[in-house]
Amino acid sequence: MKKILILITLFVAQLVQAQGNTSFFNKADAFFKTYVSNGRVHYDKIKADSSSLNELIDIMAVAKVSKSNTKDFQAFYINAYNLSVIKGIVDKYPTKSPLNIGGFFDNLNYTIAGKKVSLNGIEKGILFKAFPNEARFHFVLVCAGLGCPPIIAKAYKPATLEAQLTKQTKLALNDPNFIRVDGKKTKISQIFEWYAKDFKSAGGVSKFINKYRTTKLPEGSKLSFYTYDWALNKA
Numbered sequence: 204m205k206k207i208l209i210l211i212t213l214f215v216a217q218l219v220q221a222q223g224n225t226s227f228f229n230k231a232d233a234f235f236k237t238y239v240s241n242g243r244v245h246y247d248k249i250k251a252d253s254s255s256l257n258e259l260i261d262i263m264a265v266a267k268v269s270k271s272n273t274k275d276f277q278a279f280y281i282n283a284y285n286l287s288v289i290k291g292i293v294d295k296y297p298t299k300s301p302l303n304i305g306g307f308f309d310n311l312n313y314t315i316a317g318k319k320v321s322l323n324g325i326e327k328g329i330l331f332k333a334f335p336n337e338a339r340f341h342f343v344l345v346c347a348g349l350g351c352p353p354i355i356a357k358a359y360k361p362a363t364l365e366a367q368l369t370k371q372t373k374l375a376l377n378d379p380n381f382i383r384v385d386g387k388k389t390k391i392s393q394i395f396e397w398y399a400k401d402f403k404s405a406g407g408v409s410k411f412i413n414k415y416r417t418t419k420l421p422e423g424s425k426l427s428f429y430t431y432d433w434a435l436n437k438a
Contacts, residue, residue, distance in 0.1 A: 224279055227262045231282045232358035234259060242353025243438040244289060250296045259286055264314040270333045274361035277334065280315075281343050281359045284325045287313045288347050291322070292435070300433045301347040308346075322346075336404040338411060339368040341394050342375045350392065350432035352381070369415075376415045383429065387421055390429040 234255050238245045249256055263283050270276045291311050292301060301307045312319045320328065330340055345354040352375040359367050375381050383390040395408045405411035409426065413419045 224266060224268065224275060227259070227266060228278065228282070228358050228360045230255070230262065231259055231286065232360070234286075235354070235358055236356050238289075239354055239356040240438055242355070243436050244292075244347075244354060245438045246289070246292055246296050246435075247437075249289065249293050253293060256286070256290060256293065260290055260313070263287075263316070266316050268316050272361075273334075274364045277330065277337075277340075278359045278361045278364045280325055280330050281340070281364075283313075283315050284322060284330075284344050285354060287315070287322060287325065288345060292347050298435065300435050302433050331401065335401070337368075338398075338401045338405060339372045341398060341401065342372045343368060345436070347436055348431065348433040349436050351394075351436070354436065373415045376412050377417055382412065382416070382420075384418075384420065384424070387424055388427070389420055389424045390427050393428045393431040395426075396428045 237255070238249055263286065266279065268276050268279045288301070290313065291304065291307055292298065295304045298304060304311070308322045310321065312321050312324075314320075315325065326340070326344055330344075331337075334340075342352045343355075343359060345351050352371060355367075355371065381392055391408070391412070395402065395412075399408060402408045402411045405414065409420060409424070
């Protein structure tokens with residue numbers, strides 16, 4: 204009986220937590236629909252009126268999340284990363300690249316769920332630390348550079364997250380500009396070079412790519428990396 208009560212208590216706690224973040228997901232969804240189009244961000248419009256972005260930043264700061272509620276946790280931090288990237292750009296806008304902003308990924312900190320954390324802290328110290336085998340994160344975390352898979356005009360939500368992760372991964376890996384096949388030679392994003400270890404659980408980079416491609420890489424294809432495009436993904 205005691206174990207049943209504990210399980211019920213944990214379930215109720217997770218349900219309350221998820222319901223508590225519903226407002227954040229809905230407001231984030233409205234924000235992305237308003238300011239994102241064709242995989243690019245209207246930084247100029249957000250700069251002119253940052254009220255909706257700042258409201259989301261404030262909500263993120265005091266949110267309650269637990270990795271025991273997997274999809275809520277993942278969706279929250281994916282949105283938190285993308286919103287923090289936009290906040291970092293808008294605060295210094297106009298700029299031509301996130302790399303033109305000193306310490307953009309490591310030294311600029313944001314308060315998220317009660318803790319100060321950098322962008323790399325969210326990606327590596329939170330998401331990949333909790334879920335080291337979820338390489339699909341690389342196709343939904345958008346760094347503000349054109350070399351990154353495009354940002355979408357909607358929020359990632361717990362109920363749709365699994366489908367969204369798969370969809371964005373498939374879109375990236377079937378994009379001829381992202382995976383550039385030329386006969387037996389294939390040029391791929393430096394994401395696969397920088398984060399090669401994240402794809403080991405899938406059997407390596409090639410197997411991971413082929414898992415999501417409609418047309419598989421040519422047998423014995425020689426992989427190389429094209430230069431990452433850090434130009435700003437502005438609309």
